[in-house]
Amino acid sequence: xxxEDVNELLIPYLDDELGKEEKKVVELHLSTxxxxxxxxxxLAAIRTGARQALKVMAAKAIPPEQSWKVxxxxxxxxxxxxxxxxxxxxxxxxxxxNMIKGGLVSRPPAWKPAVIGVLVAALxxxxxxxxxxxxxxxxxxxxAEIAQNDPWVRELLPEGAVIRVTKAVxxxxxxxxxxxxxxxxxxxxxxxxxxxxxxxxxxxxxxxxKVVGVRALxxxxxxxxPLTEVEKExxxxxxxxxxxxxxxxxxxxEIRRVIPLPFFQPVDGSxxxxxxxxxxxxxxxxxxxxxxxxxxxxDLVEGKVVEVVQYP
Amino acid sequence: MAIGRYRRAFESFFHQYQEMVFKTAYLMVGDEEDAKDxxxxxxxxxxxxxxxxxxAKGKFATWLHRITVNQCLMKHRKKQPSCISLEEVRDxxxxxxxxxxxxxxxxxxxxxxxxxxxxxxxDSLDGKYRPVFILRYFSExxxxxxxxxxxxxxxxxxxxxxxxxxTLRKVLVNEERKEVTQ
Numbered sequence: 298x299x300x301e302d303v304n305e306l307l308i309p310y311l312d313d314e315l316g317k318e319e320k321k322v323v324e325l326h327l328s329t330x331x332x333x334x335x336x337x338x339x340l341a342a343i344r345t346g347a348r349q350a351l352k353v354m355a356a357k358a359i360p361p362e363q364s365w366k367v368x369x370x371x372x373x374x375x376x377x378x379x380x381x382x383x384x385x386x387x388x389x390x391x392x393x394x395n396m397i398k399g400g401l402v403s404r405p406p407a408w409k410p411a412v413i414g415v416l417v418a419a420l421x422x423x424x425x426x427x428x429x430x431x432x433x434x435x436x437x438x439x440x441a442e443i444a445q446n447d448p449w450v451r452e453l454l455p456e457g458a459v460i461r462v463t464k465a466v467x468x469x470x471x472x473x474x475x476x477x478x479x480x481x482x483x484x485x486x487x488x489x490x491x492x493x494x495x496x497x498x499x500x501x502x503x504x505x506x507k508v509v510g511v512r513a514l515x516x517x518x519x520x521x522x523p524l525t526e527v528e529k530e531x532x533x534x535x536x537x538x539x540x541x542x543x544x545x546x547x548x549x550x551e552i553r554r555v556i557p558l559p560f561f562q563p564v565d566g567s568x569x570x571x572x573x574x575x576x577x578x579x580x581x582x583x584x585x586x587x588x589x590x591x592x593x594x595x596d597l598v599e600g601k602v603v604e605v606v607q608y609p
Numbered sequence: 610m611a612i613g614r615y616r617r618a619f620e621s622f623f624h625q626y627q628e629m630v631f632k633t634a635y636l637m638v639g640d641e642e643d644a645k646d647x648x649x650x651x652x653x654x655x656x657x658x659x660x661x662x663x664x665a666k667g668k669f670a671t672w673l674h675r676i677t678v679n680q681c682l683m684k685h686r687k688k689q690p691s692c693i694s695l696e697e698v699r700d701x702x703x704x705x706x707x708x709x710x711x712x713x714x715x716x717x718x719x720x721x722x723x724x725x726x727x728x729x730x731x732d733s734l735d736g737k738y739r740p741v742f743i744l745r746y747f748s749e750x751x752x753x754x755x756x757x758x759x760x761x762x763x764x765x766x767x768x769x770x771x772x773x774x775x776t777l778r779k780v781l782v783n784e785e786r787k788e789v790t791q
Contacts, residue, residue: 308771312745314752343727343777344746350727351636351747358635360627361645365620368652372616 298326300333307337311344440474440501447508450478450499472504524573528597529555536575536593539602545591550579556592573597619659623652629670629748630677636743637681639732647680654680674748674758678740730780738773741766 303326309315310323327334444450478497500510524532532555536542546552556574575593594603627648634647654676734742744755745766752770756763 305771308774309752309767312752312770314767339778340774343774343781346724346727347731347742347774347777348746350724350731351743353724354728354731355632355636355747358632358641358644360631360648364627364631364645364648365623368623368649368656369616369620371649371653372656 298322300326300330303327303330303333304336307333307340308344311337311341436503437474439506440503441476443501443503443506444476444478444499444508447499450497450508450511472502473509474501474503475499476501524555524557528573531597532573532575532595535595535597535600536577536602539593539605541605542575542577542593542602545577545579545605548579550577550589550591552576553578619656626673627652630673633674633677633743633748634681636747637678637740638684643684647677647684650680650683651677668754671750671754671757674744674750674754675760678744678758681740726781726784727777730777730784733780734773734776738769738776741769742773745770 303323306315306319306323310320315323327337476499478499480495480497496514498512498514499508501507502509533552536552537546553576556576573595575595577591577593579589589607591605591607593605595601596603630651631644631648634651635641635644638644638647651673655673658676731739731742740759741755741761744750744758745752750758752763752766755766759766
């Protein structure tokens, strides 16, 4: 048998998947061919290494604690959130939610940082939002209404908790919108966990006018690192280059301040602020009327405006 | 009453196999959230089709793997599992057993560089080769069981494993060359 034929059999040989005859032929060849013996050693090392690497990769994956409850409910024919049932009880909340920690466990999809940033920004400027008015009577508003009125979603919201912000975001799948509810941790946990929050992410199918998925994310309040003057200047420069911001500025708005949006990007235990909010305001001539405000979410690393959101 | 008994038996079965299904799904779909969905779907599918398992046609684990593979394929493979270093595994609080670490060190002389290259090489395997590779070297199924679980001929299992390992070697050799020239 030629080396190239034997080579094709080396992996099944290592895996002990050859018949007796083939095995003998391979062993006979190996006994006389140094090159094939070396090839066998290399393949064996890769195979062993790959096995170990797979084990290490899989060590990261721990089945969620509440999986059985969810399956049990589904078997009983009840509607289910994908991750956890929240009924307001502390015990139920604690088991089945994801902790976004250090960015290493279950990173949120790419759209989330921007959305979370907007939520945090809204809190930072002391606003309690229901639906950003700039959305108008769009599908996004419809999605938010469907989510808010869904009895199942209402059941998930802990009794007495204040829903600080809701925000519909663009669909990641056609027809599916995400509506986020942020519940401050102090209404759920005592003591140290009071600085955490629960974000309930509902997926809404606007065509069918129903909530098709709910998941809860436990988020940790991040310390806000003050921005340097250089960062602020850079943020303003990026914002001013954005056509949407330019339009807002042309309508008479002014850039009032630049605020940090603490994201989940701890590096060596400290936060790196990559994304900041540039707050724009148009003062109303009518003292009774509220000023119009926007936040341009600026990614300093990417050098671009991620989103511009208007607040009442 | 009978249903309650079945459910309890099924619960015990779930706890016995959930880790295997979850980890396999994670390696295949490459995302923890997707793996959670797969975990649910697999056990719902198992419950629904509990009457269809025929011991004469193969082992139970093979049947369960088949359902897992099918659910993973349905889920699509959206992204690769993230390659993380051994340090990062610990940093994310997962308490990698010491035995695992020493085993890795002993058997592989696995420096961080080697492990990361291996993990990256595994990530580079495409959808055709990856499930076969995972079923063989993580789930430790025989070629015959893989053929049953995947619904493909035995010869295809062999050729895909050959290609997968040789792809890993190519990637590793290239990485080694890069390292030498740096």
